[in-house]
Each structure stands twice: as structure tokens, then as C-alpha cells.
Amino acid sequence: MGVMVPMVHDADEARRVVAAVKYPPEGRRGAAFGVAHDGYSGGDIVAKMRVANEEGLVIVQIESRAGLDNVEAIAAVEGVDVLWIGQSDLSSALGIPGDFAHADFQAAVERVVQAAEKEDKAAAFMAMSSEEALAFKARGFRCLAYSGDLWIYQNALRAGMAAIRKG
Numbered sequence: 727m728g729v730m731v732p733m734v735h736d737a738d739e740a741r742r743v744v745a746a747v748k749y750p751p752e753g754r755r756g757a758a759f760g761v762a763h764d765g766y767s768g769g770d771i772v773a774k775m776r777v778a779n780e781e782g783l784v785i786v787q788i789e790s791r792a793g794l795d796n797v798e799a800i801a802a803v804e805g806v807d808v809l810w811i812g813q814s815d816l817s818s819a820l821g822i823p824g825d826f827a828h829a830d831f832q833a834a835v836e837r838v839v840q841a842a843e844k845e846d847k848a849a850a851f852m853a854m855s856s857e858e859a860l861a862f863k864a865r866g867f868r869c870l871a872y873s874g875d876l877w878i879y880q881n882a883l884r885a886g887m888a889a890i891r892k893g
Contacts, residue, residue, distance in 0.1 A: 727783060728784060728807075734786035736793075740786050740806050747784055784805055794816065807848065848868040849869070850867060850869035
């Protein structure tokens with residue numbers, strides 16, 4: 727029901743993403759139907775294209791200095807729905823790898839939120855804890871992911887192994 731595209735650096739790139747995802751007339755996506763992406767179902771092709779264009783989510787990741795420098799223009803691109811901060815890549819691009827408390831990273835976060843709010847788009851972030859998710863929600867983020875399966879499994883395994891070793 728959508729795409730998430732990493733390392734979007736400018737508005738031209740964002741426009742190319744939207745064009746590749748949307749069916750005509752909004753984009754240039756190929757119009758093959760009755761196959762896997764529409765459940766092998768028949769039906770009105772024009773209606774399917776319209777619904778897909780309305781409901782398909784376009785997430786662009788702001789993960790580079792260029793992406794941050796152009797975030798307002800990226801947010802203004804018609805068809806972009808979500809500005810997702812890729813925190814590890816963005817902090818590295820800012821010269822502060824992994825330092826998410828650094829003033830420069832915090833200013834970047836605020837800039838993305840403001841750009842998203844100005845264009846009525848959602849700002850997004852993958853929080854690594856419930857506390858972090860609540861803090862980002864309070865800052866105006868409307869799209870939040872909670873950790874990732876790999877890290878959730880690792881934490882559960884560590885806790886389980888520590889309990890076994892202790893006992």
C-alpha cells in the first residue's frame with residue numbers, strides 16, 4: 727500500500743519517487759492489473775488507479791545533509807505523504823554519528839517536523855523505546871515505528887539469558 731524510499735536528497739528526487747509510484751495522470755506507474763498487487767481481481771481499472779493513487783503512501787527518508795537542507799522543498803512535493811528521519815544516517819551525515827542528543831541533531835529533528843507540519847505531511851521516526859516514542863509524539867510526530875524485530879528479539883534473548891545465568 728505504499729513505498730518507503732531511502733536517501734531522498736531534493737525535491738526533484740521526491741517528484742521522481744511520486745511519479746514512479748502513482749498511476750497516470752499523477753504519475754507514470756505501469757498499469758498492469760489482475761495480478762498479485764491487486765489480489766488477482768478484475769474490476770474497473772480507472773477506479774483501481776484512482777483508489778491506489780489516493781491510498782498509496784509515499785514515505786521519503788531524510789537521511790543526508792542534502793535531504794535536510796532541502797526538506798522544506800521535499801515536503802512541498804505533491805504526493806509525498808511522510809518525511810521519515812533516518813536517525814543513524816542523518817546523525818552520521820551531520821558529523822555526529824549516533825549522538826541523537828546533540829544540538830545539531832535536535833535542530834534537524836525540529837526542522838523536519840516544521841517542514842512536515844507546514845505542508846500538512848506526517849513526520850516519522852523509529853523510536854527505540856516507548857519513552858522515546860512518547861517524546862517524539864509530543865514533538866509533533868504523527869508516524870512512529872517502535873524498534874525493529876531484530877532488536878526486540880535481541881533484547882528478549884539478552885534478558886532471558888541473563889535470568890538463566892543469574893538463576
